[in-house]
Amino acid sequence: MTNLLEVKNLTVKFPTRDTVFEAVRGLSFSLGRERLGIVGESGSGKSITGRAILRLIRKPGIVEADRIALEGKNLLTLSEKEMREVRGHRISMIMQDPKFSLNPVMKIGDQICEAYRLHTRASRSEARKKTLAMLEAVLIRDPERVFKSYPHEMSGGMGQRIMIAMMLIPDPKILIADEPTSALDVTVQKEVLEIMDKLVRERGMGLIFISHDLNVVSAFCDRVLIMYSGRIVETCRADQLHNATHPYTVGLLNSMPRLEHPVDYLEVLKRDDSWDTMPSVGGTLETEIIT
Amino acid sequence: MSMDTELPQKRLTLHEWLTTETPASRRQARVSAWYRSWLAFRSNPMAMFGLGILLALIFIALFAPLLAPQSPFTQDLGARLSPPGKGGYILGSDSLGRDILSRLIYGSRITLYIVSMVALMAPIVGLFVGTAAGYLGGWLDITLMRITDIFLAFPKLILALAFVSALGAGIENAVLAIVLTSWPPYARIARAETLTIRNADFIHAIKLQGAGALRIITRHIWPLCISSLVIRVTLDMAGIILTAAGLGFLGLGAQPPSPEWGAMISAGRKFILDHWWVATMPGLAIFIVSLAFNLLGDGLRDVLDPKKSSK
Amino acid sequence: MVTQNTTGKGWLKLSIPSWISGCGSVIFTVLITMVGLLFVTFIIGRVMPIDPVLSIVGESASRATYEAAYQELGLDKPLLVQFFIFLRDIAQGNFGESLLTARPVSQDLLRVFPATMELATMGTIVGVLLGVPLGVIAAVKRGSWIDHIARVVALVGYSMPVFWIGLIGLLILYGKLGWVGGPGRLDIFYVDIIPRVTGMILVDSLLAGDMVVFRNAISHIVLPAGLLAYYSLAYISRMTRSFMLEQLDQEYIITARVKGLSESAVIWRHAFGNVKVPLVTVIALSYAALLEGSVLTETIFSWPGIGSYITTALLSADMNAVLGGTVVVGLVFVCLNIFSDLLYKFFDPRAR
Numbered sequence: 001m002t003n004l005l006e007v008k009n010l011t012v013k014f015p016t017r018d019t020v021f022e023a024v025r026g027l028s029f030s031l032g033r034e035r036l037g038i039v040g041e042s043g044s045g046k047s048i049t050g051r052a053i054l055r056l057i058r059k060p061g062i063v064e065a066d067r068i069a070l071e072g073k074n075l076l077t078l079s080e081k082e083m084r085e086v087r088g089h090r091i092s093m094i095m096q097d098p099k100f101s102l103n104p105v106m107k108i109g110d111q112i113c114e115a116y117r118l119h120t121r122a123s124r125s126e127a128r129k130k131t132l133a134m135l136e137a138v139l140i141r142d143p144e145r146v147f148k149s150y151p152h153e154m155s156g157g158m159g160q161r162i163m164i165a166m167m168l169i170p171d172p173k174i175l176i177a178d179e180p181t182s183a184l185d186v187t188v189q190k191e192v193l194e195i196m197d198k199l200v201r202e203r204g205m206g207l208i209f210i211s212h213d214l215n216v217v218s219a220f221c222d223r224v225l226i227m228y229s230g231r232i233v234e235t236c237r238a239d240q241l242h243n244a245t246h247p248y249t250v251g252l253l254n255s256m257p258r259l260e261h262p263v264d265y266l267e268v269l270k271r272d273d274s275w276d277t278m279p280s281v282g283g284t285l286e287t288e289i290i291t
Numbered sequence: 292m293s294m295d296t297e298l299p300q301k302r303l304t305l306h307e308w309l310t311t312e313t314p315a316s317r318r319q320a321r322v323s324a325w326y327r328s329w330l331a332f333r334s335n336p337m338a339m340f341g342l343g344i345l346l347a348l349i350f351i352a353l354f355a356p357l358l359a360p361q362s363p364f365t366q367d368l369g370a371r372l373s374p375p376g377k378g379g380y381i382l383g384s385d386s387l388g389r390d391i392l393s394r395l396i397y398g399s400r401i402t403l404y405i406v407s408m409v410a411l412m413a414p415i416v417g418l419f420v421g422t423a424a425g426y427l428g429g430w431l432d433i434t435l436m437r438i439t440d441i442f443l444a445f446p447k448l449i450l451a452l453a454f455v456s457a458l459g460a461g462i463e464n465a466v467l468a469i470v471l472t473s474w475p476p477y478a479r480i481a482r483a484e485t486l487t488i489r490n491a492d493f494i495h496a497i498k499l500q501g502a503g504a505l506r507i508i509t510r511h512i513w514p515l516c517i518s519s520l521v522i523r524v525t526l527d528m529a530g531i532i533l534t535a536a537g538l539g540f541l542g543l544g545a546q547p548p549s550p551e552w553g554a555m556i557s558a559g560r561k562f563i564l565d566h567w568w569v570a571t572m573p574g575l576a577i578f579i580v581s582l583a584f585n586l587l588g589d590g591l592r593d594v595l596d597p598k599k600s601s602k
Numbered sequence: 603m604v605t606q607n608t609t610g611k612g613w614l615k616l617s618i619p620s621w622i623s624g625c626g627s628v629i630f631t632v633l634i635t636m637v638g639l640l641f642v643t644f645i646i647g648r649v650m651p652i653d654p655v656l657s658i659v660g661e662s663a664s665r666a667t668y669e670a671a672y673q674e675l676g677l678d679k680p681l682l683v684q685f686f687i688f689l690r691d692i693a694q695g696n697f698g699e700s701l702l703t704a705r706p707v708s709q710d711l712l713r714v715f716p717a718t719m720e721l722a723t724m725g726t727i728v729g730v731l732l733g734v735p736l737g738v739i740a741a742v743k744r745g746s747w748i749d750h751i752a753r754v755v756a757l758v759g760y761s762m763p764v765f766w767i768g769l770i771g772l773l774i775l776y777g778k779l780g781w782v783g784g785p786g787r788l789d790i791f792y793v794d795i796i797p798r799v800t801g802m803i804l805v806d807s808l809l810a811g812d813m814v815v816f817r818n819a820i821s822h823i824v825l826p827a828g829l830l831a832y833y834s835l836a837y838i839s840r841m842t843r844s845f846m847l848e849q850l851d852q853e854y855i856i857t858a859r860v861k862g863l864s865e866s867a868v869i870w871r872h873a874f875g876n877v878k879v880p881l882v883t884v885i886a887l888s889y890a891a892l893l894e895g896s897v898l899t900e901t902i903f904s905w906p907g908i909g910s911y912i913t914t915a916l917l918s919a920d921m922n923a924v925l926g927g928t929v930v931v932g933l934v935f936v937c938l939n940i941f942s943d944l945l946y947k948f949f950d951p952r953a954r
Contacts, residue, residue: 056859088862100853105875105951115861150951167860440631441638444939446894446931449912450642453928456916457646533763537898540765541913556766563769564777574766582761589757 005031008067025230037217040227092167097183098159102151109147157188338590344583359393383568394550417477425485526588529581697926707926716801718907722892724827729834737842759836768902783822785904886942
């Protein structure tokens with residue numbers, strides 16, 4: 001059985017004035033029809049990884065990899081035009097803050113229709129019908145009104161649901177969710193996640209869930225990759241996270257407050273320089289997880 | 292270039308000492324920041340070109356009597372309107388037989404005088420108005436900003452024309468008129484900076500120590516407004532030169548026989564069809580100098596204000 | 603004011619009261635600015651070292667006539683009263699009489715203003731048509747040769763004295779090559795042969811269907827308007843470039859790329875769609891700058907517009923004409939500001 005996505009030895013570099021900064025260093029992992037969490041602190045390279053898969057790293061950034069394959073087809077060898085067919089249609093991405101990721105001067109309906117018509121050549125009225133249905137699927141109460149509204153008239157939770165609708169409407173195989181709930185109020189985070197989760201399951205998609213929030217990831221994902229300074233330091237099943245062995249993961253877990261085990265002082269993460277130089281752990285799919 | 296005398300233990304080169312990531316003192320940190328800005332500025336050839344021209348201009352203005360081949364006022368009606376290169380007139384002579392090159396060299400003094408006067412006075416007026424409005428707030432703020440808006444609403448050149456015609460033609464009045472029309476943007480900038488600084492914690496701390504408004508404004512707010520004002524002034528200098536030359540061209544700036552560049556163009560206008568050089572040479576001088584100011588301003592902005600940088 | 607309702611019955615209903623209150627404050631601001639503008643002009647007129655009485659009654663007038671004229675002008679009244687008389691006169695469109703033309707200044711202004719508008723409008727149209735694409739391309743191909751060329755073009759535009767390059771242009775294109783018409787709006791034998799409707803010769807000659815006059819007018823306007831266009835191109839292309847760079851850095855641009863849109867759709871539909879908003883203000887500002895730049899340009903090209911009117915009046919100490927011209931240009935500036943604010947609201951859904 002082939003994986004949906006396979007990444008082998010991915011490196012992303014950004015030249016600065018004096019040196020070259022390596023944001024991602026020799027990353028390998030694969031994704032099936034599962035929910036894969038990528039966890040790490042800011043600057044660990046998790047967001048860059050998501051963008052590199054879509055080949056959205058702009059110059060002067062450099063992306064190198066042995067292979068980034070979507071259902072066996074290597075994305076690195078595609079022309080820019082073929083790549084545009086992949087974007088949106090096969091792999092989509094949801095970004096952190098709908099306040100910035102939606103075009104402020106375009107009506108919401110037009111933005112969603114645009115995504116749909118681009119890949120389906122549907123007529124205007126067809127796209128409109130499909131958009132309204134999609135808005136309903138993300139549990140928006142008054143799709144007709146939202147269709148005609150502008151992004152600034154929406155709340156953050158609504159905005160993120162609109163993003164989900166927009167990104168799922170061309171029926172992609174993989175969704176990359178880059179911190180999709182970090183900018184939202186805690187009260188709506190769960191709601192948005194559940195909507196996303198439900199749609200991803202129904203459509204049998206693969207999900208890459210990028211987050212810094214261990215709790216959310218362990219609750220919503222099947223498998224977790226822990227990233228530190230551009231590498232994967234540990235990979236495990238989400239429900240086995242408490243058995244993690246790498247000192248970084250253990251440190252992260254210990255620095256989280258827990259209701260059931262209150263402590264007087266939370267542990268502060270102590271870093272070790274050797275983590276920077278250790279080789280990356282393979283994040284390839286363990287067969288028993290495929291359902 | 293080792294600095295053994297100052298830092299005997301490490302033997303750093305001056306460059307290393309200036310670019311260190313871990314400065315040992317506040318002074319080193321500050322000098323090092325300046326040095327880095329300079330390195331960035333130096334890597335911009337166009338800005339360096341502008342700086343070179345301006346240094347040359349200052350040099351020419353300082354040593355005008357030594358550099359000018361002739362007096363800028365000596366007339367030689369026999370050699371009037373000689374073309375460039377003829378009879379020892381490198382850039383030709385004007386309708387009264389005066390050497391154009393010498394007049395341009397002396398004219399650089401007038402240009403520099405006007406630019407530096409305006410560049411000094413306008414931002415200072417703006418700084419007073421802007422910080423007073425921003426810091427004291429209330430009705431004063433509203434009134435001052437209304438006045439600023441009124442002056443902003445005026446077409447600058449036409450207001451300057453009206454001022455000069457009211458005050459009388461002449462260099463000093465031209466300077467005054469340009470200052471009167473160009474302070475509002477500086478007031479806006481200073482006010483905006485003041486508003487952001489005013490509520491900073493360090494200002495509250497100084498207030499708790501008993502500092503009054505005057506002390507806070509002069510000692511703490513003004514120094515922080517300077518850098519944005521300097522960038523803006525450098526960018527405006529070319530405009531000041533062009534406005535001054537325009538006033539001179541209309542006969543409202545420096546009066547004859549003063550070798551002001553704009554007035555020289557105006558004098559050469561009558562002969563433009565047959566004696567092109569009389570009007571062309573001073574125009575070229577204006578162009579080169581304002582281009583230099585623009586290049587410098589662009590480069591400075593890239594270095595000092597990377598966010599708004601055009602690069 | 604209605605507070606933001608959370609049931610979200612539609613923003614249209616909410617925006618009406620806020621729109622009206624916004625308009626009220628705009629009108630108030632504009633009124634204050636206009637009165638202030640008139641006050642500054644008034645003060646300039648007061649301090650002018652010209653005796654307005656003498657210029658009416660003449661040097662040789664008797665003391666009695668002088669006194670009578672002095673009282674008639676209201677110069678014996680307090681300054682504030684004089685200012686209100688000044689305001690009242692202007693509100694009635696009365697700017698006094700011009701010494702130079704011996705006609706009411708208001709009539710003169712009506713005659714010269716269309717010529718300036720024609721010039722500035724042509725300049726702005728060409729400047730926008732060339733400057734906007736240049737700025738967009740420079741931003742998209744940042745650091746490429748075309749970006750450098752755009753930068754040099756703009757810098758040269760910022761640095762050249764318009765009166766000088768106008769002279770050189772006349773010298774070469776008219777004097778030496780004869781490619782364009784000379785100074786003035788028309789050759790002398792075409793003047794006044796078409797009926798005056800708008801005062802803009804290009805429009806009037808088209809209305810009259812006279813292509814010969816139209817072509818002659820084009821040959822005359824092409825150089826001065828081309829120059830003004832170059833200045834507005836320099837400004838507009840720079841501003842467009844920096845607005846574009848700012849927008850291209852935004853997250854919604856990544857969203858657009860993630861959707862799989864082509865680069866041209868990303869640039870023009872998404873980034874430029876957002877640039878349109880601030881660009882409106884820039885274009886209005888550049889139009890205002892061209893009206894102002896007309897002072898020098900018109901002098902060079904003997905263009906009978908408001909710029910030459912003011913400068914000739916200045917040199918002959920014709921105070922009423924100077925003040926009238928200054929007031930009108932100032933008012934046009936204020937109107938352009940209001941207009942660009944309104945357009946801003948039209949283009950930006952967030953400002954409605």
